Amino acid sequence: MxxxxxxxxxxxxxxxxxxxxxxxxxxxxxxxxxxxxxxxxxxxxxxxxxxxxxxxxxxxxxxxxxxxxxxxxxxxxxxxxxxxxxxxxxxxxxxxxxxxxxxxxxxxxxxxxxxxxxxxxxxxxxxPLGAFGLLAFSGMTDHDQARVDLCERHARHYDADDWWFLTYRGWSHAENGAVKHGRALAERGFALRRANANGAHALSHAMFEGGAGEEAEALIAEWLPGYDRSGILHGHIAWHAALSALERDEPQRALAIYAEHVQPSVTAGLPINVVSDTVSLLWRMQAYGYKVPAGLWDDAKVYSSKYFTKAGFAFADAHMGLLAAATGDKAAAVARIDALTDLVAAGTLAAGPVVPAICRAVLAFAEEDYAGCVRILEPVAAEVTRIGGSGAQREIIEDTLLVALMRSGEAAKARALLDRRLHRRPSPRDTRWHTLLMA
Missing domain, CATH: 1.25.40.10 (Tetratricopeptide repeat domain)
Structure with missing residues (x-):
């Protein structure tokens, strides 16, 4: 046999x-x-x-x-x-x-x-599953639902105690809005095999989507020391804890996690994670009004210069656009926008026009043209899902739009966006902003 x-x-x-x-x-x-x-x-x-x-x-x-x-x-x-x-x-x-x-x-x-x-x-x-799977990077707007559909179509073929399937089925549901159900599935999978970085990652995402950032941070603090630093998700899982600290208005805590686990010099993560984690956390800090310590942007730029130099990978393109804008490299930003525009015209960019639009919008934001950022980003906001990644990762684009609305005097639109976000996922940061706008 x-x-x-x-x-x-x-x-x-x-x-x-x-x-x-x-x-x-x-x-x-x-x-x-x-x-x-x-x-x-x-x-x-x-x-x-x-x-x-x-x-x-x-x-x-x-x-x-x-x-x-x-x-x-x-x-x-x-x-x-x-x-x-x-x-x-x-x-x-x-x-x-x-x-x-x-x-x-x-x-x-x-x-x-x-x-x-x-x-x-x-x-x-x-x-096809996961934040970086074939569905996520297909250019679809409904890849979150497609992953749920795929898991449910095949659920009957998996045992009730299959830790791998529970993990990805749970993550798929949590990303698609069924957070309580998704978290329960992810927790079952993680309990069955705790030596599982994808399990800890899926549960961290479910907690994030449920507004349970402090729970996620506690989980990561307890679990991460048992995951060797050579593990490819070590830095990215720590990034989730830094994100949670930043939401609670604790930038120094976020920076400490970044310095210990996330920055390019200390992580063995995959280039796509290192680029997106470093750029997105530093951009968030800057956009929220915190000071980014000297040298951190330079380090991120030096590391990223070796990767994703050619346009066409939408998720990476968005983050390379953020990096160029944040570091004042307008020539690099414009070159990527032009290359992406050509790909859209040729019909070879699966994610479509939203990708160069994101790059144009963040460049306007970095140049303090907040009204221009809103003008570019608002019409394509519903298409941002096309770039792939997770909800936690894509939220940086919505954060940029929200801050641009507030800084351009569009208080009513900012409140409406915050109302939707708080209904979907309560967070300390959004609650603070909402209170300020209501004052």
């Missing part, structure tokens, strides 16, 4: 050792936990022709922003699965190959079809 993966799917290896290491490696990959690379390399060593072990290693390389290594390993997987693989494994490798080789739309289509045929193939089902 062929060995099975963690969820009962057959594996085309005759090596029990390779199968054991593969199961462990995928578990660690799905938890963003250190040790996944070593486990998957052991699987390959035990059976060099085991295609799925090569494919999972390729996926990990891609997650860690190592594209050349990812392409080489998925090519190795494709060569092996063609010689010795079953139908499910051939489809599995094909989906990952499309994603790794820069064909996200086709990868999404194939991943959804694969999930319909083999819903318990968690590694492939994971690709």
């Amino acid at each position: 062929a060995p099975l993966d963690r969820r009962g799917l057959p594996l085309s290896t005759t090596s029990d050792r390779a199968a054991e290491c593969y199961r462990e490696g995928v578990d660690l990959l799905l938890t963003a936990w250190p040790g996944a690379a070593e486990a998957l390399e052991e699987a390959v060593a035990a059976d060099p022709d085991f295609a799925l072990a090569h494919a999972a290693r390729a996926r990990l390389h891609a997650m860690c922003a190592e594209p050349a290594q990812a392409r080489a390993r998925i090519a190795a997987a494709a060569e092996r699965v063609a010689r010795r693989g079953i139908e499910r494994e051939r489809s599995h490798v094909e989906v990952l190959s499309l994603a790794i080789n820069g064909q996200p739309a086709r990868a999404l289509e194939r991943a959804l079809g694969h999930a319909d045929a083999w819903p318990r193939d968690a590694l492939i089902l994971s690709l």
Whole structure:
């Protein structure tokens, strides 16, 4: 009898050792936990022709922003699965190959079809899910709902105690507005496997969306010391705690967390997280009226100069636009806006015109043209979801609009926006602003 993966799917290896290491490696990959690379390399060593072990290693390389290594390993997987693989494994490798080789739309289509045929193939089902998944970066406005729909379509295929599925099902519901239900699911998943950075992350998001920032900060303070600093989500989970402190009007606490865990010199996070976390936290501080210590913007700019230099990745483009505006690099801001405008005209930017609009708006904000910022950003506010990421990450754009409304004298519009935000997610910061506007 062929060995099975963690969820009962057959594996085309005759090596029990390779199968054991593969199961462990995928578990660690799905938890963003250190040790996944070593486990998957052991699987390959035990059976060099085991295609799925090569494919999972390729996926990990891609997650860690190592594209050349990812392409080489998925090519190795494709060569092996063609010689010795079953139908499910051939489809599995094909989906990952499309994603790794820069064909996200086709990868999404194939991943959804694969999930319909083999819903318990968690590694492939994971690709459309999450803040940085194929659905989030598809350019859709309703990707939050699409993730819920995907999870609910396949929920019957997962055991009630499947920690991975509970985590992503919970996160999807919380992001889509069913915060209480989503948090309960995420809490169950996290309780089943606490050595799970994606679990701690999902629960932090659910708490944020429920206005329970202090609970999230307490959770992170208790849990984070047990997560090695080499973990790719270490800095980002700490960013959530800094965000909570900033909402409570504790900028020094936020800066202390930033200095210890988030800034480029101390984090082993993925470039997309490091760029977005540093830029968004510093922008928020500045926009809220706090002083950003000397050197922090320069450090963020030096780090970011190595990444996302080419326009076309909407989530990164928005943050690179924020960085250029905040550091007074108007030439870089204009160059990115022009490149994005060209992509929109060519019909090759999935997220569409909202991306250059965000970059123009934040440039106006940085130049203290608050009325201009409002004029650009207000008409496209409902389209910001197209850039992907999470609600907590995208809120920076709404924060910018809100501050611009207040500073341009649009008090009635600012109050209306705050009313909607407080109804959706109460926060100490918004409560303070609302009180000031009502005075």
